[in-house]
Amino acid sequence: MLLIHCPYCEADLPELEFRHAGEAHVARPSNLADITDEQFEAFFFIRENRKGVVFERWRHLHGCGRFFNAARHSVSDKFIRTYKAGEPKPQLSEREIAAATPIGRGTPANEPIRLTGEGDGQ
Amino acid sequence: MQKFSALSLLREALRGHKGWGRQWDAPEPRTEYDVIIVGAGGHGLATAYYLAKEHGVTNVAVLEKGWLGGGNTGRNTTIIRSNYLYDESAGIYDHAVKLWEGLSREINYNVMYSPRGVMMLAHNVHDVQVFKRHIHANRLNGVDNEWLTPEQAKEFCPPLNISRSARYPVVGAALQRRGGTARHDAVAWGYARAASDRGVHIIQNCEVTGIDRGPDGAVSGVQTTRGPIRAKKIAVVVAGHTSVLMEMAGVRMPLESYPLQALVSEPVKPCFPCVVMSNTVHAYISQSDKGELVIGAGTDQYTSYSQTGGLHILTHTLDAICEMFPMFTRMKMLRTWGGIVDVTPDRSPILAKTPVKGLYVNCGWGTGGFKATPGSGHVFAHTIARDEPHAINAGFTLERFRTGRLIDEAAAAAVAH
Structure with a gap:
């Protein structure tokens, strides 16, 4: 079970209090009726689903009830940081990312680990 | 390719199984x-x-x-x-x-395909309506699926608890007899x-x-x-x-990728004749030919490539298993594991x-x-x-x-x- 820091309650709390709410920073178009099918698909269905650092929404459902965002590593499941809704996507330092990156998990099923969208991770 | 047959098995048995080559x-x-x-x-x-x-x-x-x-x-x-x-x-x-x-x-x-029947339990009015709709739709598509009363469900799977006092009573079931398992x-x-x-x-x-x-x-x-x-x-x-x-x-x-977990119990003698699934309480269970109970749990709520999941997901499933099959309450679980599944909208x-x-x-x-x-x-x-x-x-x-x-x-x- 994950331990999640709610940026509003300012406390580390068990995952059971929270609901995952999907990829963060997906902007809902304000002109939904006018956009093309391709644009709607990209907004509504297409997801990054990255192996590495992901930005995602959480809701502190059984607590303050508020939505917030988190940066997490999707292989180690370690949170890099959580931040309030509406704040811009944070620039993460190499050190922060390295601290969340799993080490010594060299089984074929787990390698390689992609840190960013660039390159092939080798 | 060496052909597997009763004759080839017998021949190898007589020479200490030394003649089996690479399979691929x-x-x-x-x-x-x-x-x-x-x-x-x-x-x-x-x-x-x-x-x-x-x-x-x-x-x-x-x-x-x-x-x-x-x-x-x-x-x-x-x-x-x-179905x-x-x-x-x-x-x-x-x-x-x-x-x-x-x-x-x-x-x-031998992929050990065993059409032992897959029974999906209904626990409430919504389940009954949905399953009956499935049964009718399946019939139109030539897929076998039939409705069972709780008593018939228990007859098909004797370990099932159909008591009205269960936390989520069984009010019926949909059975696909051609369903089952394979190795x-x-x-x-x-x-x-x-x-x-x-x-x-x-x-x-x-x-x-x-x-x-x-x-x-x-x-x-x-x-x-x-x-x-x-x-x-x-x-x-x-x-x-x-x-x-x-x-x-x-x-x-x-696509979004989620961890999905499963677990097996210690192996026991044959005691569970079919596959039982419950979507409502989220549990599914069968018994492997080795004798282990094979139990499927749910996905974690967050996307991940960790190939592991939260313990509370497993305990949630086991709560449901023990409620539906009280005879398994003292069963020991042997192994748990996770895999990453890609889910479409x-x-x-x-x-x-x-x-x-x-x-x-x-x-x-x-x-x-x-x-x-x-x-x-x-x-x-x-x-x-x-x-x-x-x-x-x-x-x-x-x-x-x-x-x-x-x-x-x-x-x-x-x-x-």
Whole structure:
């Protein structure tokens, strides 16, 4: 079970209090009726689903009830940081990312680990 | 290929089983193939086998980053059924069941397909309505599925608790008698052996690190940890890592990957005659031929590639198992594990061509792909060989998320399935 820091309650709390709410920073178009099918698909269905650092929404459902965002590593499941809704996507330092990156998990099923969208991770 | 028969078993028994050779070859990769299949799980190997058998395409490589059948093929709970609501789903899953029925004989490898019946429990009025709707829809599609009263359900599965005082009483059940289980490893091994026999190269420990595209945009080959390999057709069959692989070709997918867990108990004597599933309390259970209870839990709520999940997901499932089958309350659990499943927005798979010429994708099976293995491989091989979908997978396109022609089993089942 994950331990999640709610940026509003300012406390580390068990995952059971929270609901995952999907990829963060997906902007809902304000002109939904006018956009093309391709644009709607990209907004509504297409997801990054990255192996590495992901930005995602959480809701502190059984607590303050508020939505917030988190940066997490999707292989180690370690949170890099959580931040309030509406704040811009944070620039993460190499050190922060390295601290969340799993080490010594060299089984074929787990390698390689992609840190960013660039390159092939080798 | 050495043929398995009573006679060959007897002969080997008499000489200490020293004559069994390799079941599939381990060749060095060539520099070029007609078709490269990425991922040597059940679906990828089945695709290779049917490419060779049905379409005469034998210059095929199946590339596997780990070991054959070591991903979700070896991690699932081996349940087979085809009682899906929509016509497209019934088409592909029942196509698979029909192939399961003759598979051991066809590939001369015992996949231990056991049509012991899959019973899905109804616990409330909504379940009853949904299951009866499924039963009627299934009947129209020629898929067997029947309604059972609680008493009939208990007769079919004696360990079931049908007491009215249960936390979630059983008020009925839908039974598909042709549903059941098969030996998951044997499916991968059997298809690997049969494909290798027809000339397919199965290359393990060979991870794809890039997909090359020519000036016209079409795929031209892959980069791997064992060097570049050229091919004009590349099929991605990598389950949880589909988004990662497809990004190498510049295709963004409507997928999210979640951990899905399962667990087995200590082995005991035969005590559980069928497969029982409950969507409402989220548990499913069967007994393997080794005697272990095989129990499927749910997905974690967050996307992940960790191949592990939260303990509370397992305890939640075990709570439900103990409530439905009180005789298992003192059973010890032996092992738990997780796999990464790729889930589409409508919970139906994608078996299709992609916007990139020569690139094909078979993904999105979510939490229930094992049951479809033979049917998926069969129609996907057709799609690759003919460069157009088989009638059975014509609806399972990537474009449906643009056109809106979803196959919305997510809404039909109200849970992942």
